[in-house]
Amino acid sequence: MDEVIRARRTDKVLAGEPLPVDDLRSVVEELVAVAGWAPFHKPVARVHTQAGEMTSIVPWRFHLLDAAGCRALREALVARGDRNKIPRLLGAASALVQATWLPNPTRGDAAGPFEATVENMEHIAAAGAAVQNLLLAATARGIRNYWSSGGALRDTEACGWMGIPEREILLGALFLFPADTGEAEVSAGSHRDRRGGPADWSRWVRLALPPAEDPFGG
Template sequence: MVEDRAKVVDGVIRERRTSKVMADAPLPAVDARAMVEALAATAGWAPFHRVAARVHQESGALTSIVPWRFYLLDADGCRALRQALLERGNTSKIPRMLAAASALVQATWLPNPPKGPVTGLFEATEENMEHVAAAGAAVQNLLLAATARGIRSYWSSGAALRGPEAFGWMGIPSGEILLGSLFLFPADTGEAEVSPGSHRDRRGAPADWARWVDLDFDRGVAAAGGA
């Protein structure tokens, strides 16, 4: 029984792949709200080490201690967002994906308030690194749950969707940072263009990214001493 379950899980992980679906004209809107809520619920079982800073628990409608947030947009919302971007002259692939998507999930992570000057988006601390890792685990959970249901998905960096205007439209607090815009697509994509990820078959064999280590405590002392 354990082996059977392991085969199912391993199969879903291997099956997950990037599918960028793009349409020039909006596809019929599919009601996927219940499905997306189920995906978000499953994603929420990701591990996390540090709780979110209190300011994030008190700054918006979402009050969980987890260091991530998911903002869900249904198919009609995706079409409206597409139109708003087009009216502002957006020529990226984002409007074409919004034309095809059955849902969009804006996944953010919650940085701790900085204790000093910050260069870049956030203060480079171990706790913030752990928050990013936890949010990434939640995103992967969502993508795997989608794959298990036969749903195509694409994890985008967000482009225009990570800016303050888009955050304002969706009511996302400015103190949060977008980890990814997760596009979910219907099974029937009609004549829409479906583009696979470009790196899937380039990752190499496990031996290229994992190895057993041989402990050498003298080497460790030397490395610590700068020799």
């Protein structure tokens, strides 16, 4: 497990011309099943379990697109004028997993798509753990992967094409790539070697507790 965690890395595979379509459906289903063992604290609000075909109480959803779907989505984005890296990623991907998290319904006049509550924070953290599980499972199988913030895949139109409900919030677009990338460009993540060591992000705590009270008043 330690070796898999260290081996996981960002690999962006960018194809100017679409790569041949390969079938990774069964493998993706394996990855999703493993990812689903992520920890979560609270069940999601009922609005997320009473509509649609996905009725689990976990605070994440994975929307899966195979290689043929990735190529079709690429064409739709290009047709509307998208010239960013997303169409090039879709041209190379064996699969796309749109990972969303499920916020609690907002109350009153709260601004934004979700309220900054501890429970929502826990939902995001749980969904992030599920995403990491999926990426590690992909790495263990030798599958290149990239956790993207989504770019053009975040907008209402693109989510509508994929049938993603508006009440869900995209946490990441997870690209899975074939072993043979042909002449496509492969770009590594820019921050991998800049994270420092454990001493840069961890510390042993020294407690500074208040003096204990004498129960006898002495």
